Amino acid sequence: MNVLGALDPKNEIEQYDLLPRYEKFLATDRFFLEQCGAPELSSPHLLMVGSGPLPISSYVFVSRFGYKVTNVDTSSEALETGKEILEHAGIFQAHQHASGAEVQVGANVTSVIVAALAGTNKEEKLAIIKNIAGQLQPGGRISVRYGTGIRKLFYPDCVLSDAECEEYGIRRIGSFEPPRDYMNAIGVYEKCT
Numbered sequence: 797m798n799v800l801g802a803l804d805p806k807n808e809i810e811q812y813d814l815l816p817r818y819e820k821f822l823a824t825d826r827f828f829l830e831q832c833g834a835p836e837l838s839s840p841h842l843l844m845v846g847s848g849p850l851p852i853s854s855y856v857f858v859s860r861f862g863y864k865v866t867n868v869d870t871s872s873e874a875l876e877t878g879k880e881i882l883e884h885a886g887i888f889q890a891h892q893h894a895s896g897a898e899v900q901v902g903a904n905v906t907s908v909i910v911a912a913l914a915g916t917n918k919e920e921k922l923a924i925i926k927n928i929a930g931q932l933q934p935g936g937r938i939s940v941r942y943g944t945g946i947r948k949l950f951y952p953d954c955v956l957s958d959a960e961c962e963e964y965g966i967r968r969i970g971s972f973e974p975p976r977d978y979m980n981a982i983g984v985y986e987k988c989t
């Protein structure tokens with residue numbers, strides 16, 4: 797895929813052969829972010845922590861699910877490249893150069909995804925979750941991607957204990973342990989009232 801060099805950048809993304817797999821995986825994220833007793837979202841707004849240089853998650857949440865998205869990344873290069881790719885595809889969203897462990901969460905954010913590689917170990921991922929949980933509105937949800945089984949060789953593990961959930965004022969909504977063809981697992985948490 798060469799979005800930046802393409803004559804029709806949006807079509808270039810649409811033809812990406814892994815897009816259907818991403819869409820299926822992200823539908824699971826969306827299910828947990830919106831279902832299982834979640835309050836109805838009239839204007840869903842996703843904070844994508846670790847949006848990266850190829851922000852497929854952001855692309856799908858905007859183009860398929862109708863979300864507003866704020867992209868966050870510690871790497872200015874990844875953020876700038878991601879912004880350029882999205883804008884070439886006609887998607888204009890907010891971008892913040894920050895760590896998830898320090899980012900300010902807007903009052904309009906309803907949903908957060910913490911990318912599998914946002915945080916290189918459980919401690920760093922917990923710092924991100926703690927910061928976000930401290931600012932999220934009650935009922936807001938955080939989807940944390942993490943490695944499980946053999947995938948821990950690629951992605952850090954991050955399953956929160958009951959004590960960690962209590963400390964951060966969140967509760968576990970559900971989790972998705974992936975079949976072989978998906979890269980990482982998902983744990984979804986809700987900010988308590």
Ligand SMILES: C[S@@+](CC[C@H](N)C(=O)[O-])C[C@H]1O[C@@H](n2cnc3c(N)ncnc32)[C@H](O)[C@@H]1O
Pocket residue numbers: 845846847848849850851852853854868869870871874894895896897911912913914915916920924
């Ligand atoms: C491989 S990429 C993106 C993932 C992918 N685009 C997706 O849809 O899940 C992971 C990104 O996380 C960023 N990152 C790592 N630690 C972070 C942190 N503490 N806060 C925000 N971004 C972080 C990295 O700079 C990198 O660009």
